[in-house]
Amino acid sequence: MNRRSLLLGTGAAAASLLAAPAIQAQESWPRGKQIRVIVPWPPGAANDTLGRLLAQRLTEKLGATAIAENRTGGAGLIGTNAVLTAPNDGYTLLASAFNTAVMPLVLKGATFDPQKDLEVMARTAKAPLVMVSSGTRPQKTLPDIIAAAKAKPREWNIAISSLGSAGHLATIEFLRRTGLDLDMVTYRGTQPALTDLMGGSVQLLIDPCFALLPARGDGKINAVGIATAQRSALASDVPTMAEGGLPGYEFQSWYGVWAPKGTPREICERVNALMQETMREPAMVERLTRQVLEPVTESIEETKQFIAAEINRAGELLRSVNYQPE
Template identity: 30%
Template structure:
């Protein structure tokens, strides 16, 4: 090796070590100012409430305020874009749900690239989607729903919070699994879908457990099945879809934190550790339980794998069923 080559190599090595040292120092100092957590839904909803509960725990651990910034609209694409366009410094994050993995297939052109535009940090938890009907309706079980749908293809009306929503996609997945056709009636949110089902305007509704449980307890709604792998804590007497004759079937609303692409690994690790501790707190577990959900602790790789698998699963469904956004 010539003297010039040795000098260049030493300089490059020194630059690399300097960059690594600077990154490590930045991570050690982080955070030095408030952290913004973007939510793609209006205040008061399940994602917003969980973001605020986890945010309080993160603030206590990290020593800086955590501010929830609600940016609803465009199926959460507005919120996602505000994060993917932010500096990768750990001060802008998002608590996302399934729409994060769904939207690149649902919208044309794709609003973002999951492989290039985001850095997964940590899962938080999941809440099951449920099938329900009005309490005095004719359908008493999921088996009866399937039998009725096979006898009258595309006649039974099923309300959801909207085209491309997680309950809509869960309904399409189940219909494909069971070999039935249901007539989809999309609404602008779960509240009106539930109201019209209770009122008899639609026969079935697919929503998350958080929205269905209070109406079921009030005697207005009969929940036929939950789509989580295990029974829901807020609906313990309701069987899962798997228990009802479709082993392995699962469709839940999940929540997880991500940041913009290029988020330094030391900051990702520090954030992940803080989120894991928050998940173990009584406050976060109670908030998830109230929504009918469970915490999902685990490594960052677990969240990354889930995003990829959900994007593939729902992407195929969207293409095959020709699903369009509202």
């Protein structure tokens, strides 16, 4: 054997050895052990829907035994902590949302770093935010609401579905941009906030479209504006917040999958590929659109860059109003 052949053979052997761990990880996961998909929010929320979808696809496509498990409380912190402290073997995953990325900025008890202490697997879907007002108030447009709230601020307050939610950040920006000094009333979820909005005990709420728009049919709430650059195909009759006088006011909630720090890259990539495949299926696109959600297909690196930008934006906003974690 000449020297060139020897070197080629040695290189091939080395490449084979380097590839062995990846192949082994792919072959050994998932096998035998149940996969838990932790959802840190109550049943019925978008996180729950997407978490159950992930468990279903892990079972159908990878031959796993996967279940979604709701671990609620602490504005999502209890479920998140359960994943942070779990083994990094791919058998405990987190199906959560925007809150996971900004939690340490708004909650005193959140001491983790979402970019260092969790492994990103995928971003799965997004939903634009919409402002709604109580049907008990005569004002229906954003300019009229702002004028009325400035005239009598103590007669207006604004609900927050959860600390650290996209709606929470959007509310802070709304108050900053308009100069309004309204009481913010924090709830444990969208549904109780929406119930009080319908009853008139709170007057405004900003949250994802999928959670709010289905409730406007009976006139108990009014869709004021959607936080997108142009009118959304998800709700084409709702004006943008820019049309109401707040140019550049754009917010979305988004949903993703994480794993404990140190989970093998091969496992993360496999989940990412599975969710990208799922979110490209025409039937899935149609299903999510009916639920006022938009599928997302991104690589792990694209999701990491997106999350980093979201954290930077949230940090700048919170610093601008001297927000202190609660």
